[in-house]
Amino acid sequence: MAAFVSREVERRIEALEIPWGPFGVDPYGVSKRHLAVGFSLVEPFYRHYFSVKVLGGDNVPARGRGMLVGNHSGGVAIDGMMTIASMFFAKDPPRLAQGMVEKFMNRLPFAAMLTGKLGQFVGLPEHCIRLLEDERLLMVFPEGARGTAKLYKERYSLVRFGSGFVRLAMRTRAPIIPFAFLGGGAAFPTVYNAVTLGRMVGMPYVPFTPYGLPVPLPVKLEVEYGEPLMFQGTGAEADTVIEGYVEQVRTSIAAMIERGRSRRENLAEQVMKQLRVGGPRP
Amino acid sequence: MKVLITGIAGATGQVVAMRLVEAGHDVFGIDRRSWSEAPDGVEMHKGDIRSRPAEDVFRTVQPDAVVHMATVTHLVARSEDRYRINLGGTRAVFEHSHRYGVKHVIFVGRHTYYGAGPESPLYHTEDEPPMVTSFPELADLVAADLYAGSALWRMPDMTTTVLRMVYTLGPTGHGTLASYMRGPRVPMILGFDPLFQFMHERDVARSIETVLRTRIRGVYNVAGPPPVPLSTLVRATGRSSFPLPEVAFRFALGRFGLPKLPIAALSHIKHPVVIDDRAFRVATGFEHEVREDHAMRDYRDAFPVVEN
Numbered sequence: 001m002a003a004f005v006s007r008e009v010e011r012r013i014e015a016l017e018i019p020w021g022p023f024g025v026d027p028y029g030v031s032k033r034h035l036a037v038g039f040s041l042v043e044p045f046y047r048h049y050f051s052v053k054v055l056g057g058d059n060v061p062a063r064g065r066g067m068l069v070g071n072h073s074g075g076v077a078i079d080g081m082m083t084i085a086s087m088f089f090a091k092d093p094p095r096l097a098q099g100m101v102e103k104f105m106n107r108l109p110f111a112a113m114l115t116g117k118l119g120q121f122v123g124l125p126e127h128c129i130r131l132l133e134d135e136r137l138l139m140v141f142p143e144g145a146r147g148t149a150k151l152y153k154e155r156y157s158l159v160r161f162g163s164g165f166v167r168l169a170m171r172t173r174a175p176i177i178p179f180a181f182l183g184g185g186a187a188f189p190t191v192y193n194a195v196t197l198g199r200m201v202g203m204p205y206v207p208f209t210p211y212g213l214p215v216p217l218p219v220k221l222e223v224e225y226g227e228p229l230m231f232q233g234t235g236a237e238a239d240t241v242i243e244g245y246v247e248q249v250r251t252s253i254a255a256m257i258e259r260g261r262s263r264r265e266n267l268a269e270q271v272m273k274q275l276r277v278g279g280p281r282p
Numbered sequence: 283m284k285v286l287i288t289g290i291a292g293a294t295g296q297v298v299a300m301r302l303v304e305a306g307h308d309v310f311g312i313d314r315r316s317w318s319e320a321p322d323g324v325e326m327h328k329g330d331i332r333s334r335p336a337e338d339v340f341r342t343v344q345p346d347a348v349v350h351m352a353t354v355t356h357l358v359a360r361s362e363d364r365y366r367i368n369l370g371g372t373r374a375v376f377e378h379s380h381r382y383g384v385k386h387v388i389f390v391g392r393h394t395y396y397g398a399g400p401e402s403p404l405y406h407t408e409d410e411p412p413m414v415t416s417f418p419e420l421a422d423l424v425a426a427d428l429y430a431g432s433a434l435w436r437m438p439d440m441t442t443t444v445l446r447m448v449y450t451l452g453p454t455g456h457g458t459l460a461s462y463m464r465g466p467r468v469p470m471i472l473g474f475d476p477l478f479q480f481m482h483e484r485d486v487a488r489s490i491e492t493v494l495r496t497r498i499r500g501v502y503n504v505a506g507p508p509p510v511p512l513s514t515l516v517r518a519t520g521r522s523s524f525p526l527p528e529v530a531f532r533f534a535l536g537r538f539g540l541p542k543l544p545i546a547a548l549s550h551i552k553h554p555v556v557i558d559d560r561a562f563r564v565a566t567g568f569e570h571e572v573r574e575d576h577a578m579r580d581y582r583d584a585f586p587v588v589e590n
Binding site for chain 1: 401403404474507508528
């Protein structure tokens with residue numbers, strides 16, 4: 001293991017229930033060594049820079065298949081990364097959340113290699129079904145790229161959800177664990193998405209912050225996991241039936257976002273009040 | 283049982299032949315190449331599978347089963363030749379087999395049928411269509427695979443098994459992957475490290491023997507141990523990797539001692555082709571014997587890197 005991999009990360013990697021082969025690689029190419037380095041790099045951001053707060057972590061099953069379904073928050077992949085980190089650092093035993101990445105990632109050198117070695121695969125239904133049937137924990141953002149493109153002023157909103165995830169969960173009889181991710185929009189306040197520039201570099205768009213740099217601010221982030229939802233059926237039901245289930249998931253996430261928002265705004269108000277009290281105002 | 287093997291003089295063909303002799307079969311072979319050290323129990327016929335004498339072998343031997351292994355890749359033959367051998371040869375094998383009362387034909391195909399690409403899934407199942415567009419040099423093998431599969435409904439009185447096998451790796455050093463790994467420095471594309479799936483030639487022979495015994499009908503993926511990343515494969519076989527940015531890689535192909543590959547082959551060095559072999563294991567009870575690390579060790583020992 002690399003020198004900067006902490007004992008904590010090493011212990012947690014060992015505790016993951018993944019069938020490693022003789023070279024520390026699982027049948028999907030997920031690499032123990034890359035995970036150790038990856039989580040070591042993410043750890044200071046998770047613990048200190050964003051001091052991620054995790055609520056309801058016990059709602060995620062300790063083992064077996066499950067689908068984490070949440071909202072996008074923040075123009076770059078902070079939401080995904082910190083959700084994965086929360087499953088790794090805040091859960092005992094830890095779990096590896098496996099996200100479904102955008103297709104363009106697999107065309108880019110290094111991105112293609114690293115996402116795979118960290119267990120993040122292209123968002124194909126085939127991958128989804130296989131991983132769930134293999135008792136893995138999946139992380140899905142049904143807002144898709146529409147969701148990452150949310151601007152700062154839209155940070156508490158939800159855009160349209162795809163419905164494929166519900167069908168896949170039903171087909172594999174996997175519980176859906178809704179989660180709300182809060183603060184990503186403030187940490188990475190997107191004011192503009194450059195679509196043409198994005199196309200030129202092979203991405204859907206390039207997000208811009210008011211301060212120019214694509215660097216997230218040290219804002220406190222929160223992930224709240226809700227009660228698991230289990231929908232009975234084969235996944236081949238009519239769209240109208242599925243839409244109802246999608247709506248249930250969406251409502252659950254929206255409620256958590258709303259609660260989180262008032263929590264955060266109260267906190268902000270209190271801070272402001274204290275500043276006012278201590279300030280020179282008459 | 284009388285088993286006729288086409289392409290018997292190839293490295294894998296020989297291993298398969300020996301295994302079948304051991305298992306007590308009467309083995310007959312057809313190949314354009316000669317196999318001078320063919321063991322007792324193997325009756326060799328030299329010639330092209332599409333020739334008149336080859337048809338006479340079917341007529342006089344009257345084999346119970348045929349194992350068709352006489353297909354070539356772009357590494358061996360130019361495209362027109364390939365079409366003649368892969369498609370013409372496969373057609374001749376099925377027509378002769380049907381005409382002369384063969385009960386079971388096994389087409390030994392390749393897992394590269396599925397193609398590699400940024401949007402193709404890990405673990406292909408048999409029901410997936412091929413992705414030929416990404417690799418025109420594979421088109422003839424894909425066509426041969428599909429043609430062989432059509433025998434399932436065109437010749438229903440005959441049992442047809444189409445096998446899509448992963449790369450072989452072992453002491454014979456034969457096959458697409460083994461050839462690619464031959465030199466001391468294995469070229470890789472910078473920023474890509476795809477999974478490679480291979481099985482030891484001994485397991486290849488065992489799997490074919492299993493198919494002969496169980497006489498399963500249909501199309502099956504055949505694999506051995508789980509896949510490993512190319513970088514691991516390079517290290518475990520005692521080689522070092524030689525990563526080049528894709529642009530430089532394209533330029534360097536066929537130069538500086540690098541193998542000459544069609545441009546489309548690059549997708550197979552960037553992205554994995556990994557197959558799901560559960561259906562085969564369930565249908566036959568097949569279990570591989572040689573683990574990935576042992577297969578790589580055997581290859582390394584047979585082809586050590588000699589530093590000048």
